[in-house]
Amino acid sequence: MKQVVLNVFLAIAFFAHHLVAYADKWPEMPAPKGANLAIVSQDMSLNGVKMRLWELTSHKLKPDNVLRFYKDQWSKKSKEKGIPPYVEYDVGEWKVVSHLQDGYQLTAQVQEWGEKGSIALLGITDIYKEESLKNFGENFPMKPNTLVINDILANDAGSSSRTLILRNKYNILQNYRFYKQELNKQGWQSTQEVEGDSSASTLLMVRNGAELNMTLERIDGKTSITAVISSLN
DSSP states (O other): OOHHHHHHHHOOOTTGGGOOOOOSSOOOOOOOTTOEEEEEEEEEEETTEEEEEEEEEESSOOHHHHHHHHHHHHHHHOOOTTSOSOEEEEETTEEEEEEEETTEEEEEEEEEETTTEEEEEEEEEESSOOOOGGGTTTTSOOOTTOEEEEEEEEEETTEEEEEEEEEESSOHHHHHHHHHHHHHHTTOEEEEEEOOOSSEEEEEEEETTEEEEEEEEEETTEEEEEEEEEEEO
16 A cells, blocks of 8 residues: 555544544445445554545546545534534645544545546544554564654454554665564564665565565665565454
C-alpha cells in the first residue's frame, strides 16, 4: 500500500477533539449504487490507530459523483452542533472528503480511473480507542537513534502481517550486518540475501513458518528500512 494512502487515513480532522462520546460498534461505510467495493483490511492497526479499509471502483461514476455521494450521505448523518458534516482537502492527485461519526473518522479519497470512471480508497478510523504506543516498534531490533516511521499490523483472510518502516543515519552495510546478526539471535534464518552496495540491500529470512522480507535503501543521506513480517494464522 502506498504511503500516501496510509497518511491520509491518519490525518485526523482539526475538530476531532470537540467530540466527547463514542460508540463501541463500527459504523457502516456506504457505497454508491453500481460501484464495486472490495475489502482491503477489516483489522488493521497503523501506529496504534485501529482502522478498516476498502477499495471502491466504478467505470461510470466520475470522482465528482463519488465525492458528492459521500458529502450527501454524511450531511444527513451529521449530529454535532458547530461541527461541519465533512471537510475536503487534496493529497496529491487524490480528492479527499472526511466525516466524523460517533468517535470514528470516515474518509473517502478519490481519483480518476480509466476514461470515465473513478477509484476510491475508503477508510474508517477509530480515533478514540488508540492502542498504547509504548509497544511501537517493540520486539524488533534497532540501532541507536533509529526513528520508527510506521508500525502497521494487519489480520485478514487467514494471514497476519506487520510492516515496519524505519530510518536512521547508519549506512547500508552497517545496517545490513546489524540486522543479519540480531535477527539470527532471534531465530531468523536467511534464505536469500543481497548485501548490495552503498545504495541498497535486501534480506529474506524465515522462522517457524513466518517470513521476513527486508529492504534497505539510502535516501537523502539516511537509510530507509522496510521490514515486512508475514505468517499464516
